[in-house]
Amino acid sequence: MIALRTLLNICVYSVSLLGVAPLYLYLEPLAQIVLPLAWGAGLIADIRKRPLVPPLPATLISILVFFYYAFQISRTTLVEPVTNILALLLVIRLITAKNSRNYLQIFVLSLFALASSTLLTLSLAFFIFLLLQVGGITSGLLLLSFFHRSPELQLRPPQLRTLLRPLLLLPLGSLLLMFLFFAILPRTQRPLWDFLNPAGSANTGFSERVAPGTVSSMSSTRRMVLRVEGPRQATNDLYWRGIVLNRPVGGSWIRAEAPEESVVRLQGDEHVELTYYPEPGASRYLPTLDTPERVTGFRTRAQEDLIFTQRGHKNQRISYRGISRPGAIIITSKQPESPFWLATGTVSPRLRQTAEELKNRGDTPSERLAALDRFFLAQELTFSVEELSLSDDPVDDFLFVSKRGYCEFFASAYATLLRLLDIPARLVGGYYGGEYNELGGYYRINESMAHVWVEAYLPHGGWQRIDPSLFAVNAEESSLNLRNNALSWSRQMADNIDYLWNKAVITYDFEGQITLARRAGEQLQRFEAKSLLEEGGKGGVVLALVVGGAIFWFILSRRRETPRQRLLHAYLKLLRRRHGITIHEGEKGLLALAKELKDSEAIHFAQIYSANLYRDRPLDAATTAALRDSLRRMRRHKG
Amino acid sequence: MPLRQRDAVLTLLDTLSERYLQGKARSLKLAVITLLARGHLLLEDIPGLGKTTLALALARSLGLSFGRVQCTSDLLPSDITGLSIFDREKGEFRFVPGPIFNNILLVDEINRATPRTQSALLEAMEEKRVTVEGTTYPLPEPFLVIATQNPVEQVGTFPLPESQLDRFMVSTGIGYPPAEVEQAIIRGGSIRDDILAIKPQLTVAALAEAQQSVLNDIYLGDKVVGYIHALMEASRVHPMVLSGISTRGGITLAEAAKAHAYLDNRDHVIPEDLQAVAVATGAHRLVLRPEHEGVAKKGVLTSLLDALPVPQV
Known part of the structure; x- marks a missing residue:
């Protein structure tokens, strides 16, 4: 015997816990302290069946709490007071006596609390909490409908078993509905409370300005910035183009309006099509595999130097598709104009002299380029992100004094020298490398992979990628080379789940809905099995086949049962329910079993059944009716 | 009747x-x-x-x-x-x-x-x-x-x-x-x-009538015959058994089961009848392999019977 109230309390306490848990970290200290205490106190009070707080004071406290937080609400702080109100109202309901109305209130408050947590965080945990809570609430509501009629109801094990099936089926139904609504309900294009998701902390990796020599050591985080879905690429092609910096100002390089030139074509390898899922908030520049040909996506904008930016809000999670030709040379409509592309920042006499010497070693740009490469190698530069010297003229210091630096030093020194050699040059910032997730088939790129390299314009060639960091004496063993390390299997798995969640749920928006609707429409118009398969509806078809197969199998297995089998199985099931024993077909003689159980109704059934069966008589209508009648009586008069 | x-x-x-x-x-x-x-x-x-x-x-x-x-x-x-x-x-x-x-x-x-x-x-x-x-x-x-x-x-x-x-x-x-x-x-x-x-x-005539009744009035259905035969087959392939229940043994099993059904006031044999008489009727017919001679024949037959599914549909 188990009290209905106990079951209901289990539902209520787990549901409230699930509702508040994701909010907990964002609550005010008062609520953070009160919440666990009240939860525990309420639980104990309910076990002892002595409510802690009488209804009137509870109502008064509720009103006080409501007004206290209501006055804090303003245009900029809306969510925090509301979440605190929700949590505290829930607390008060938990510690007072509960009638069916109060139970309902707790369910509603818990659901709201969980829903409000999505305004603060968008992690996968929400989904799990939601699944559990939906299960808890639907079961709770079912129990509540009984509770409403007779609050002191006690359930016997057989009754409990009867209840169990709807308790399991109902949440399943609500989940199916949930998935349906998720796919079709309209949603906003922008997050409602985006001020709650402030832009990420200062960028340590990728930045929109290259300024070597301003810090003595670079610490970089492994914060994920981008996932790229697509086939695996050659390691030395993994340059992710983010931004082009074209104007030196003092010791640093910035992005400025360049003289007009348009890209005619790319000259290089075959196409690679990739889908990009950037983490929101990092930068509005959208990285693409170098060299990108075009990018398609709802909120992307292309710039002349093959740089793509995000339109709309920077903190929104988006995805885009891009077509690239790895390592291709960019052919432009005309030669870069000299004054802009040959301008340099401050140049030390030593550097200018070096440039003059290099200039004399060759007449053509390619000869000078070769001479510059040799010079870089001869300088024996070291790639390092630590123990960097601070300097006003970082290029000079890097090339002739300290000879250590990271990619920004290499790139800015190289680009400056190129410009001094009358070769147009620019810096390209982005990422280099990527951890390939074999399970999900995508690259994972984090901030520590931020990188800067150079593009030089060679006449009759076009813009061409050169990575001066590779001239470092320790290029082989430096951190540059460690960027392609594979993740451990477990980390790949965890990352994969996060990736799927983002891909399937978070970035699923209006665009996804449109695609879904359009595809459905197209397929309805020309319904052919072949086109269905081709149109990428593979998943749908497979799913439909699986579901259809399951239904078919279910029907078939039902039909495969002869009437006799159906009767026997019903009988054995009833025995299980009445006596709690599990007997399978053929395990024991029917009559002996019934006699053993001293169940007169079961004996009656077994007698009719075996008399019919063992006398080789067909199962006629009269016998069937008698057997059904016996089963019905067994069902009615439980144990 | x-x-x-x-x-x-x-x-x-x-x-x-x-x-x-x-x-x-x-x-x-x-x-x-x-x-x-x-x-x-x-x-x-x-x-x-x-x-x-x-x-x-x-x-x-x-x-x-x-x-x-x-x-x-x-x-x-x-x-x-x-x-x-x-x-x-x-x-x-x-x-x-x-x-x-x-x-x-x-x-x-x-x-x-x-x-x-x-x-x-x-x-x-x-x-x-x-x-x-x-x-x-x-x-x-x-x-x-x-x-x-x-x-x-x-x-x-x-x-x-x-x-x-x-x-x-x-x-x-x-x-x-x-x-x-x-x-x-x-x-x-x-x-x-x-x-x-x-x-x-009981008179001799009455006993003869009872014997006739067992012989003629008790119905032995195909399902039970199949069950008896399955038991015989199983006894023949059991790894411990050299020779299992013979055909005469099968007939005897069926007759004993019929008599058991008669005593139970049933006009047909059910698998339980067989289960009730099988050990007494069948066990001594088993010839065990020399290496298993120490094993109780009744135990072997009981295990055979337990493993055999009862025909129920």
């Missing part, structure tokens, strides 16, 4: 097991089943547990004639079947019937008789007639042999070969009675005299 004489048989069974043969209900029931199915009974147990009492009580209560043979190694076949002796007065040979010409014959310690005598007896059991010096004499109806053997004493015995064992429908022990029953028996002393005073409860 009610089963003929079933109530009378049941009354007999109840009277015997309650008044005279306390604690032997199981072996008594098996004995009655054997009688109804026209088989023979082998009681395997140590002396002094009431084998003779059982046989005598059965004979008395049925109003049947009772004969007894105490087997020894010098027992001759003619000591059982009887022999022709010369009648001087009439000047011809006259056949003097042996103890076998009784309705119920108790053969005590059958394994002490020589194989020659054993086979003569068993042949008579099977054929239900005796041929002496060219003349065939039919045995009385009903005819039931209750043979006993002591499984413990092995010195100077001629154990029955398996082929002979096959002729007994049922082989069972009697076992010690429960403590309080045994105490009551001790208190009351021997009841041999009481048994001799038992009035017949």
Whole structure:
């Protein structure tokens, strides 16, 4: 015997816990302290069946709490007071006596609390909490409908078993509905409370300005910035183009309006099509595999130097598709104009002299380029992100004094020298490398992979990628080379789940809905099995086949049962329910079993059944009716 | 249709097991089943547990004639079947019937008789007639042999070969009675005299009718036949068994199951009937492999029966 109230309390306490848990970290200290205490106190009070707080004071406290937080609400702080109100109202309901109305209130408050947590965080945990809570609430509501009629109801094990099936089926139904609504309900294009998701902390990796020599050591985080879905690429092609910096100002390089030139074509390898899922908030520049040909996506904008930016809000999670030709040379409509592309920042006499010497070693740009490469190698530069010297003229210091630096030093020194050699040059910032997730088939790129390299314009060639960091004496063993390390299997798995969640749920928006609707429409118009398969509806078809197969199998297995089998199985099931024993077909003689159980109704059934069966008589209508009648009586008069 | 004489048989069974043969209900029931199915009974147990009492009580209560043979190694076949002796007065040979010409014959310690005598007896059991010096004499109806053997004493015995064992429908022990029953028996002393005073409860004609009823009125369905056959098959392929239940064994199983159904007042055999008689009827028919000779045959048959699915649809 188990009290209905106990079951209901289990539902209520787990549901409230699930509702508040994701909010907990964002609550005010008062609520953070009160919440666990009240939860525990309420639980104990309910076990002892002595409510802690009488209804009137509870109502008064509720009103006080409501007004206290209501006055804090303003245009900029809306969510925090509301979440605190929700949590505290829930607390008060938990510690007072509960009638069916109060139970309902707790369910509603818990659901709201969980829903409000999505305004603060968008992690996968929400989904799990939601699944559990939906299960808890639907079961709770079912129990509540009984509770409403007779609050002191006690359930016997057989009754409990009867209840169990709807308790399991109902949440399943609500989940199916949930998935349906998720796919079709309209949603906003922008997050409602985006001020709650402030832009990420200062960028340590990728930045929109290259300024070597301003810090003595670079610490970089492994914060994920981008996932790229697509086939695996050659390691030395993994340059992710983010931004082009074209104007030196003092010791640093910035992005400025360049003289007009348009890209005619790319000259290089075959196409690679990739889908990009950037983490929101990092930068509005959208990285693409170098060299990108075009990018398609709802909120992307292309710039002349093959740089793509995000339109709309920077903190929104988006995805885009891009077509690239790895390592291709960019052919432009005309030669870069000299004054802009040959301008340099401050140049030390030593550097200018070096440039003059290099200039004399060759007449053509390619000869000078070769001479510059040799010079870089001869300088024996070291790639390092630590123990960097601070300097006003970082290029000079890097090339002739300290000879250590990271990619920004290499790139800015190289680009400056190129410009001094009358070769147009620019810096390209982005990422280099990527951890390939074999399970999900995508690259994972984090901030520590931020990188800067150079593009030089060679006449009759076009813009061409050169990575001066590779001239470092320790290029082989430096951190540059460690960027392609594979993740451990477990980390790949965890990352994969996060990736799927983002891909399937978070970035699923209006665009996804449109695609879904359009595809459905197209397929309805020309319904052919072949086109269905081709149109990428593979998943749908497979799913439909699986579901259809399951239904078919279910029907078939039902039909495969002869009437006799159906009767026997019903009988054995009833025995299980009445006596709690599990007997399978053929395990024991029917009559002996019934006699053993001293169940007169079961004996009656077994007698009719075996008399019919063992006398080789067909199962006629009269016998069937008698057997059904016996089963019905067994069902009615439980144990 | 009610089963003929079933109530009378049941009354007999109840009277015997309650008044005279306390604690032997199981072996008594098996004995009655054997009688109804026209088989023979082998009681395997140590002396002094009431084998003779059982046989005598059965004979008395049925109003049947009772004969007894105490087997020894010098027992001759003619000591059982009887022999022709010369009648001087009439000047011809006259056949003097042996103890076998009784309705119920108790053969005590059958394994002490020589194989020659054993086979003569068993042949008579099977054929239900005796041929002496060219003349065939039919045995009385009903005819039931209750043979006993002591499984413990092995010195100077001629154990029955398996082929002979096959002729007994049922082989069972009697076992010690429960403590309080045994105490009551001790208190009351021997009841041999009481048994001799038992009035017949069933006429020979009624018993014959009951036997007819078992033979003709009980329906043996295909499902149960399949079940019996499955048991036989299983006994033949069991790794411990050299030779399993023979076809004759199968027939006997079916007959015993029918008699069990009759006692249960059912006009058809159900698998439970078979389960109830299978060990007593089937176990002694199994010949185990030499390396497994120590294993109890009853255990082997029980395990076979447990593993066999009961036909239920």
